Amino acid sequence: MAVKRTYYRDGYxxxxxxxxxxxxxxxxxxxxxxxxxxxxGLRTTKKFIRSLGIFDFETVKEIKKGxxx
Numbered sequence: 001m002a003v004k005r006t007y008y009r010d011g012y013x014x015x016x017x018x019x020x021x022x023x024x025x026x027x028x029x030x031x032x033x034x035x036x037x038x039x040x041g042l043r044t045t046k047k048f049i050r051s052l053g054i055f056d057f058e059t060v061k062e063i064k065k066g067x068x069x
Contacts, residue, residue, distance in 0.1 A: 008057040017063050018054050029054075032063050 003021050010016035013033075021028040027049060030041040049055065 007060040007063060008054050009060045011057050017060060035063055
């Protein structure tokens with residue numbers, strides 16, 4: 001099974017990107033600042049991600065080191 005990854009640019013900080021990975025049992029949330037992963041990541045639910053407002057942000061194709069592509 002392939003993991004579906006979607007990247008969202010933060011609406012308040014253009015240097016920050018959120019990665020939402022869809023897994024079989026839920027979702028995995030990672031944060032990237034200037035292209036570098038910040039922290040370990042968090043296994044969570046779609047309801048929690050929606051409560052943060054991440055799904056309302058602009059979708060980005062991929063992350064490039066040092067910024068967005």
